Amino acid sequence: MSAVDKAVPRRRGRRTDPVFYLFLLPTLAMFTLAITLPAAMGVFFSFTNSIGFGDFDMVGVTNYVAMATDPAILGSYGFTMGFALVTVLAVNVIALLLAIGLTSRISAKNALRAVFVIPMVISGIIIAFVFNFLFSNSVPALGAALGIDSLRDSILANADTAWIGIVIVTAWQAIPSTLLIYIAGLLAIPGEVYEAGALDGASGWKQLKSITLPLVAGYIVINTIIGFKNFLNSYDIIVGLTNGGPGTSTRSIAMTIFSGFTGGDYAYQMANATIFFLIAVAIALVQLRITRGKAAV
């Protein structure tokens, strides 16, 4: 559009209206106090032995060293990373299939789309309570009625299967936004591409593999990164389903960090938060690289 003319410096040599500072600076100040300062505080306290109040000493990297061999920390990272990987895979496969279905010639297209988006607007903790009831009461009752032994016990009560429940509910809630991005990606493919493909005899599976998938590859990458990043933060749904249990088998990183507030290991969890921050930064850099690359196309 007019991006090129806009790039011409139009205000050079002209004084900036002071009102513009009024528009920006209060927000900038609030943001610094509410986000930047706490982030900096976190890094600082991670090098102390503070318990959240009173005196404290600088202890260097003691907290970080302790973290490296702490089974509670390593367990939460292992669980969260594994859960995020499985969920991101499930969400993307299901969302892409749904998006292909929802962009093909079907009846009641708008109604179906509207239904599939609903999970996005429901509070995570509340839907987790609903599913908690289904997993703990309804599914076992169904399993007993149908004589399926493996369903008789709640999957949430078993340390080996509880994570499956968390994956299901997290995916349930995350599919809509992923789906909408795929729909946008599929709609951006010009119809001519498919017409040309059809002339060459591409249809069905071949059309999907040779035309659709390569053309939405960029969207798959973006959805994967966004999803993985979001799932690493998982908290609400886990609180509503297992609260980290049975035992500590489903404790996420966020849950472990928040425990620093009540658990007395304030500075220690600050170190945990700092490591988590570095992971977030690394993912952000990967994401920026990829989206930048795409923007240049």
Add this chain to the structure above:
Amino acid sequence: MADTALVTPTLSDAPTPGGAGRDADAPTRRRRGRVGQERPNRLVTVLLALASLTVLVPIYVTVTMALKTSAQAVDGNAFSLPAPLDLTNFAAAWRLTDFPRAFAISTLVTAATVIGTVVLASMASYAISRNWDRKLFRYSFFYLLAAMFLPFPVVALSQIKLTGLVGLDNPGGVAVLHIMFQLSFSMLLFTAFLRSLPEELEESARLDGASTWQVFWRLVFPLLAPMSATVGIFAFLASWNDFAMPSLITADPSLQTLPVLQQIFQTQFSNDYNVAFASYLMAMAPAIVVYLVTQRWVMAGVTQGAIK
């Protein structure tokens, strides 16, 4: 929905979501079906309808459970229809959780978040996009945008401490933090839209003697309305549905929002599933209603904010 089509092509300085932001319903892009297949595909329609049950069944269970008697609620069949209908569950949940108070607090926090996000983000975006040649404004943009990559758990412990120190360990503090976490996503949408607005409009208003303040509030802000709708709805959903932040920041349990209330009362509901589900339903209904009314902005917002 021409409004959304304006956005993408001009988003040159900010990272683009890989061409996302295209209008999902633009008529020119509509024909995407398999070639030579004019009639709706029955099989795909049926498969999708079946898949939609995964969304509808949990909602069906929530509604029907909320309408069952205590005896029927514990009979183990979650999928039966309520017989007889029991509307007293809502009254019971209303009294038990002191629903009106939590509803009022949730509404206030959400309203403050929506208004604060739209006003602060649009003003800051306007200042930034009209002074892009100034370092302060340009760097501020990237500084504010960086928060998009900052997970709440990283800053949570310090925020709990700080809000406690300054007397904001209450719904007011939650609203402030909600606004701050919505800023980056909202500014991304606003700045993209502002770059596409023709400069001439503002110039002619200036020639008529309007100040920057007047130009923004009387001319630019009304033009931003479609973006403000999207930004506002996402601020609404984020704030209304949030659990982690209010549960950690607000010290007084009697000042908690609706999602946190469900967790506080989870043990008291015990086996009164019907009352619990009535309570869940009352907490989630407003968001579903808002979504049904504003679908097109919700759907457009996701694709535009794909970078998030």
